[in-house]
Amino acid sequence: MKSLKVIFILSATFIILDPSNAQKAANWTDLVNVEVSEDNLTLTGYVYNWGDGGAASVNILNENTDGWVETTANQTVTARMLGLSETNEDAHYLSIDFAIYLRQGGELRVYEKGVLMYTSASPYAVGDILKIARESGTITYKKNDVTFYTSTVPSTTALIVDVAFHDGSLNNLQISDSFSSPSTAKWAINGSTLYYENGIAIGRPDIIDDYLLTVEGKILSQEVKVTMDGWSDFVFDDNYKLLTLEEMEQYITENGHLPEIPSETEVLQSGIHLGEMNAKLLQKIEELTLHMIEMNKQIQQLKVENQTLLDQHIQRD
Numbered sequence: 001m002k003s004l005k006v007i008f009i010l011s012a013t014f015i016i017l018d019p020s021n022a023q024k025a026a027n028w029t030d031l032v033n034v035e036v037s038e039d040n041l042t043l044t045g046y047v048y049n050w051g052d053g054g055a056a057s058v059n060i061l062n063e064n065t066d067g068w069v070e071t072t073a074n075q076t077v078t079a080r081m082l083g084l085s086e087t088n089e090d091a092h093y094l095s096i097d098f099a100i101y102l103r104q105g106g107e108l109r110v111y112e113k114g115v116l117m118y119t120s121a122s123p124y125a126v127g128d129i130l131k132i133a134r135e136s137g138t139i140t141y142k143k144n145d146v147t148f149y150t151s152t153v154p155s156t157t158a159l160i161v162d163v164a165f166h167d168g169s170l171n172n173l174q175i176s177d178s179f180s181s182p183s184t185a186k187w188a189i190n191g192s193t194l195y196y197e198n199g200i201a202i203g204r205p206d207i208i209d210d211y212l213l214t215v216e217g218k219i220l221s222q223e224v225k226v227t228m229d230g231w232s233d234f235v236f237d238d239n240y241k242l243l244t245l246e247e248m249e250q251y252i253t254e255n256g257h258l259p260e261i262p263s264e265t266e267v268l269q270s271g272i273h274l275g276e277m278n279a280k281l282l283q284k285i286e287e288l289t290l291h292m293i294e295m296n297k298q299i300q301q302l303k304v305e306n307q308t309l310l311d312q313h314i315q316r317d
Helices: 245-255 265-270 275-316
Strands: 028-034 034-039 038-044 053-056 067-072 080-085 097-101 108-112 115-119 130-133 138-143 145-152 160-164 171-176 187-190 193-196 198-204 212-214
Touching: 028 034, 034 053, 038 160, 038 193, 067 080, 080 130, 080 171, 097 130, 097 138, 160 171
Parallel strands: 198 212
Antiparallel strands: 028 053, 034 038, 038 171, 053 160, 067 130, 067 171, 080 097, 080 160, 097 108, 108 115, 130 138, 138 145, 187 193
16 A cells, blocks of 8 residues: 655745834934923924924934834924934024925925925825835835825935924824934933933043043032932941051051041042042041040049149148
8 A cells, every 4th residue: 555645835924024114202302492292392482483493303313224204293284394314403494304394284395405395286184194214225205104205315324303393293203113222322302301321521532431421620510419328427336446546646657648548649540539538538537526525534534633633732731
């Protein structure tokens, strides 16, 4: 009997997920009369002039990388521009390299470096998703993922999101996750706080060791607060070993400085830690105070003894 061989051929469909399709919120900096609320940017005050309201993303679309930024239209009665730029020169739309203009009345336009490139025949409406994307070095402009204009200017350099306001707001701003995270960029916005995650050097080209701030020069401040993990009041503990004055003299003779205080050579080489040094100086003041208290007791005892001897002498006379 011949054996029967059965071969099953399985048909499968493979779906390759494009990571650039994933979206995330942007982080914002260079805010000019604009406030951030979750994924929304809103013009504040009553400026109503181009150049008086704008912002830029901390996130960066790296060179030769595909990515996009989009917004969901929330109104058709205001004027604002959403775009991509190499740098954020100012808050004016004239400095945006590639921009979608959400014009009042629902008109949709494309501006590149302040030049009108295209006016859409069909208006945008509330709820439409408007997107600017870079795809293989080409900038495309889309409404609801349908391209309505393709730029003739190639783009390969790093880009940031760049927005300008005449009035109104931009809602549900999203960027592709191909934008680098704020931790690899420079400044970032967290609510009303502008922060920088890496070290900063002022007056010199580099930071020292792992310090977050290195300043080559003078600092003027009305107040400096140093937080501490401990303080020097342990000197007053009953079990604290206070060096005698004789022991202190011997240490100074041998080392040329007070115990637990850095020498001149160490200070000139490494500087001092302000909080730690203040704690050490206080420790020495407290030790000196204890010595003075003890010496005062001895003086008072000597006065008593001296008065006793004086009284005895007078009585003998």
